[in-house]
Amino acid sequence: MGNAAAAAATTAAIATAAAAAATLASLAPKLRHELLEVRERALHALAFKLDNALLLDSDVGKSDAALRSLLEWFNHADTGAREAQVHQVSCPEC
Numbered sequence: 001m002g003n004a005a006a007a008a009a010t011t012a013a014i015a016t017a018a019a020a021a022a023t024l025a026s027l028a029p030k031l032r033h034e035l036l037e038v039r040e041r042a043l044h045a046l047a048f049k050l051d052n053a054l055l056l057d058s059d060v061g062k063s064d065a066a067l068r069s070l071l072e073w074f075n076h077a078d079t080g081a082r083e084a085q086v087h088q089v090s091c092p093e094c
Helices: 002-031 036-051 057-062 064-073 082-090
Strands: none
Touching (some): 002 036, 002 057, 036 064
16 A cells, blocks of 8 residues: 555656646746736736745746746846836735
């Protein structure tokens, strides 16, 4: 029974990691989108998933696409309110 439980736990962990990777793969292009509104919605979606433990910080850290997209988010010329956005995402109750 111990081996079956371990196998089930491993399978669940793989499925969870795959779901996180799929979520981040779908968010990454939205974080790089040319429209500010799309990028902001994607950033808020990512923050919501992190705040509600639907994604882990380590999931984001393992995703090159997500990390690159987050860095590129700040390079857009129309991200004038970036400080307010960062503050709102990092401290929503403030």
